Amino acid sequence: MPEKVNGIVADAIRRVRTSSGVPLAFAGVVTGPTTLRLQHFVGQHVGALSGLSVDVGHGLGGKVVALNRLLAVDDYLRTPQITHRYNTLIEREGLRAVMAAPVIVDRSPVAVIYGAMHTPTPIGGRMLDALASEARAVEQEIVAARARMEHAAEGENEMRDRMTAAFARLRDLAGTVDDARIAEELEAITRVLIAGEEPAEEPTVELTGREQDVLSLAALGYPNARIAETLGITVHTVKGYMKDAMRKLGASSRLEAVVTARRSGLLP
Template sequence: MNTAAPIPDPSLAARVNSSLHRLRTVSGVPLAIGALVQRNRALRLDLFSGNTAGVINGVSVDFGHGLGGKVLTLNRPLVVDDYLVSPHITHRYNPVIAAENVHTMVAAPVIVDRVPVAVIYAALRSVTPIGDRTLDAISGEARQLEQQIVAAHAAGLDDVGGDGLRERVAAAYAQLRELTRTVDDHGLASAITRITDELLGDTGPTGQVGELTAREQDVLALAALGFSNARIAQSLGIGLHTTKGYMKAVLHKLGASNRVEAVVIARRNRLLP
């Protein structure tokens, strides 16, 4: 089993940052924090969504200490009802947490190939129980990040320069496909379709895998963003059972055993950007 500390992926920060913004939007927490695992297995708190007092920025959290360090030892999410007095963590960072007026917190690890690569946090400025909505949101974001990282590495398509370019292109592709279905102007719809085709590359699909229907491509495009079946169904305005049916068809046509493998195969065959 590989337990060596990873070298931070420069594209990972962009992915985590996007995840933090989604986490705040979905859960309504005032502060979401992201930290990448460093080579010495410490965490560096330098990704934020929400206002901070500035004290927490750049803090290094050692393995086993505080909430994030404890999460790294457990390799699972952990909630503390009041960070400053919780018996489940060490209190090396209490001065920082107190200065930020943070109390209730939950943290979840992002694990790839059984190795944690990042930790994401949701923080409340009061002693308030973490609800199921926040727990589901942070767990979902952690899993989505894991899927994105695995898919990008497997396809050899990591962003260069850490600017999140590939993630933005993939998101734009999915949004353009959705727009094509909603416009009434046939000429405009055709123009948008040409743009989406250009995002696939100069030659377009290779034809080496089974042809996907338009709706199957829509489902796969959203799966490439790490969307769950429920979120895909909501985005496309279709039922969950129907979404699962489309996903099953995609896996069969591409010869994939899971959605991550399907995304990798689709990108190699220029069915996705």
């Protein structure tokens, strides 16, 4: 999501420069509870501010983050409204009148968008409205992008659960058929299900078929009793297979065992 926020903010400052008419528009993304990092610039600048980490509460942007509201100064170098920790860089950049608006998502600032001029002059309402409008647009874009990512993740999780369920059913079926050729074909299909992607980690352990069966059902959220009923074994036996699988995978919980098995390409 941070990369997405950076992209949205970078697009916004291009619009700010056009809509407000300022010679320089720039932006910073909040990278922690006390830091705003300036990294996007459009317009006339010499790079003095590029990469600057602004402390919350200091300078114009730091104060905007602290107060969560739009601020403007007619002459950055002389205004009593802010601290002047960054005056040397501002002067090197030749900036005087500056406005800044926070981008707020879930009541927390995630970025600050600036508009700046090279002369000390009052910033008019039209410029402030343009900046505020873009900040609100960025907020909406970030929220929408996050919703799309969450929806996509839900779809991926649902598909993975379906694959895991199919894997478990095929393995169970393979153990019940008498025809060796059909059993081999079913086993081959299960191998296809766990070979769709390169494992994130090289397999360092080998699980038995029953250990894979138990883990695949645990991955679907089945409790031990349901796993036992599905596989036709006792709960005590299920616990034994799970304990052995966790030991082999170096896992301290069922969830960790499932995650490690998936990363190693042992489960879909």
